[in-house]
Amino acid sequence: MSALGNIIKKELKELLTLSTIIPVIIIALIFGTIGSSMEGIQEGFQEEPILGYINEDDNNLSRIATSYIENNSDVVFLSSDIADKQYGLEEIKQKEGLALIVIKENFSREILNDSRGEIEVYWIMKGAGIFDSISSEVVERIIGSLNSEISKFLIENNTTVNASIALWPTSRLDTTYFKDRVIELSPGTIAGMLSTQSTFIPIVIMMLIIFSGQMIISSMAMEKENKTLETLLTLPVKRTSIVTGKIAASASIGLLFAVIYMIGMSNYFQGFQMSGMLNLADYDLILTSQDFILVGISLFITLIAALALCMLLGTFAKNYKSAQTLVFPVTMLAMIPMFITMFVDFDTLPLAIKGFLFAIPFSHPMMAPRALIFNDYLLVIGGIIYVSLFAFVMIILVVWVFKTDRLLTGSVKRNRFSIFKKRK
Amino acid sequence: MISVEVKNLVKNYGSTEAVKGVSFTVNSGEIFGLIGPNGAGKTTALRVVSTLLQITSGSVNILGIDLRKKPDEIRKLISYLPEDAGAYKNLTGRAYLRFIANFFEKNTQEIVSLGIEIANLGDKIDDKVDTYSKGMKRRLLVGRALMINPKLAILDEPTSGLDVISAQEIRKIIKNTAMRGTAVLLSSHNMLEVEYLCDRIALIAEGKIVEEGKPKFLMDKYSANNIEEVFVQVVK
Numbered sequence: 001m002s003a004l005g006n007i008i009k010k011e012l013k014e015l016l017t018l019s020t021i022i023p024v025i026i027i028a029l030i031f032g033t034i035g036s037s038m039e040g041i042q043e044g045f046q047e048e049p050i051l052g053y054i055n056e057d058d059n060n061l062s063r064i065a066t067s068y069i070e071n072n073s074d075v076v077f078l079s080s081d082i083a084d085k086q087y088g089l090e091e092i093k094q095k096e097g098l099a100l101i102v103i104k105e106n107f108s109r110e111i112l113n114d115s116r117g118e119i120e121v122y123w124i125m126k127g128a129g130i131f132d133s134i135s136s137e138v139v140e141r142i143i144g145s146l147n148s149e150i151s152k153f154l155i156e157n158n159t160t161v162n163a164s165i166a167l168w169p170t171s172r173l174d175t176t177y178f179k180d181r182v183i184e185l186s187p188g189t190i191a192g193m194l195s196t197q198s199t200f201i202p203i204v205i206m207m208l209i210i211f212s213g214q215m216i217i218s219s220m221a222m223e224k225e226n227k228t229l230e231t232l233l234t235l236p237v238k239r240t241s242i243v244t245g246k247i248a249a250s251a252s253i254g255l256l257f258a259v260i261y262m263i264g265m266s267n268y269f270q271g272f273q274m275s276g277m278l279n280l281a282d283y284d285l286i287l288t289s290q291d292f293i294l295v296g297i298s299l300f301i302t303l304i305a306a307l308a309l310c311m312l313l314g315t316f317a318k319n320y321k322s323a324q325t326l327v328f329p330v331t332m333l334a335m336i337p338m339f340i341t342m343f344v345d346f347d348t349l350p351l352a353i354k355g356f357l358f359a360i361p362f363s364h365p366m367m368a369p370r371a372l373i374f375n376d377y378l379l380v381i382g383g384i385i386y387v388s389l390f391a392f393v394m395i396i397l398v399v400w401v402f403k404t405d406r407l408l409t410g411s412v413k414r415n416r417f418s419i420f421k422k423r424k
Numbered sequence: 425m426i427s428v429e430v431k432n433l434v435k436n437y438g439s440t441e442a443v444k445g446v447s448f449t450v451n452s453g454e455i456f457g458l459i460g461p462n463g464a465g466k467t468t469a470l471r472v473v474s475t476l477l478q479i480t481s482g483s484v485n486i487l488g489i490d491l492r493k494k495p496d497e498i499r500k501l502i503s504y505l506p507e508d509a510g511a512y513k514n515l516t517g518r519a520y521l522r523f524i525a526n527f528f529e530k531n532t533q534e535i536v537s538l539g540i541e542i543a544n545l546g547d548k549i550d551d552k553v554d555t556y557s558k559g560m561k562r563r564l565l566v567g568r569a570l571m572i573n574p575k576l577a578i579l580d581e582p583t584s585g586l587d588v589i590s591a592q593e594i595r596k597i598i599k600n601t602a603m604r605g606t607a608v609l610l611s612s613h614n615m616l617e618v619e620y621l622c623d624r625i626a627l628i629a630e631g632k633i634v635e636e637g638k639p640k641f642l643m644d645k646y647s648a649n650n651i652e653e654v655f656v657q658v659v660k
Contacts, residue, residue, distance in 0.1 A: 226513060227510035233476055
């Protein structure tokens, strides 16, 4: 074999191990899954939305609206009396519909009298994730097209309405029912306002967990690589003190990060609360100071859990290089809830995925802010209790490993995972 | 007075028997050497005595304390210097010694002063460990191991990586430490070192002690000129 070939073979042998290949495969699978989900959503985008429709105006312009809605959606509730609104909403909720569209009594007359005809839309919003708000876009499109159809009719029939009304003859009044809350905004606007919870928070928390986790795994690996661990273990210090000391130090740094994060997040929220025409406080879509404390507790407990889990993984690290590989499971456990909470609301998930998401300890601070805005204290406090138990069990396991030979001998069988095993 | 009493010590790693029923004693003020080829079980035996590894069977008593029952108590009495030990790279030599001294319920300043004296690194004691040569690091670690005046010093290849002069200094320090009453249990590949340092030695092969006695006694027994010849004859 040539010298070059010999070097290439050696490098491949060192670099191409199962522990380096598995992360790549899993990341490919995650992206594949996201791709499939996107495909599913696009299909949903083309499906006719389930709607309810009340038309109190029996005139030519409202008939255009009726005809358009009936042709482009699956109308599961139809009425001509606004008194049926509540019943209609229940019916739509039951059939997993999206909205109840109401054409008021004077709709046609108002338009012909140079006023915009009012369309009331009562939305049933299920979640505030990125994917959740896509379905309402279909209804928005129908209402937009309906507006164009009426406009076309007015222009084609040379009506005497003024130009601006002819070009945009309708106005909309949105009311959204979301998590026992009635908000006079459209789901798209609400989702936009809550986008900080959907995107910003999960990403920051994911980074925080990975960074802190990497810190403690590397610390364990460095103790082994620098051969300081053996000395430490023969000193008159209890194993629990070593474990607690390492976790406490990393947690202090983590807490510092959490405080910085909370201050940043608080300022970020305040900035958005008063942004543009909308004030989140007017819609009661803000976190109170108690809520911020709960988010902080959730974040801190999760950090402790993450650090304890990472320390457990760190006990298997042989050196700094292997520590980088061991961070991978933690990265996955932080990325999965990040993607789920970014795209979908916890409440809209199937029960099995809800359970899966709840079981991942890192999900909880990601879900906490949105849950607290909608007063879902059970989810947040339940999450804090669960994560505390998880952290406690992890710490017990780490102390147990520190009391066994595994800490010093655990990496002996590492080469079993090498793809290029030595030939016997 | 017996400081260390090891009886029928067995240590298994899974199905591999690393130490197969080893017994020996070390008296206070005595230097006892474990000598054997690579993989004989020396380091495993030292690691068990230093509380790092759990005992599979047998017993280890240090100053009458059962290691299996009270490892935390044992750690107050011993000091272990692993063969390839390291120190925290971001600390200075002095800060490292202080860090270790803080674990002991004694006068920290006195301990650190003794450590600095043993390490004999001059002004370099205030430099970061990261800048030390292998020999300097080893001297710092020997200083660390002996500065607390332990009841038992467990030294695995104490002069490994040191130049001749430094090695000689360390040997003198070990001798002086033993003279102050510390029991020393060491392993070494350097037969001259063993002959010079040890009051008694045990030759270990394949996890078993195959010969034990004073160096002079063993040399006479095997009609050998030095311990190296004894070692070769016994291990063969």
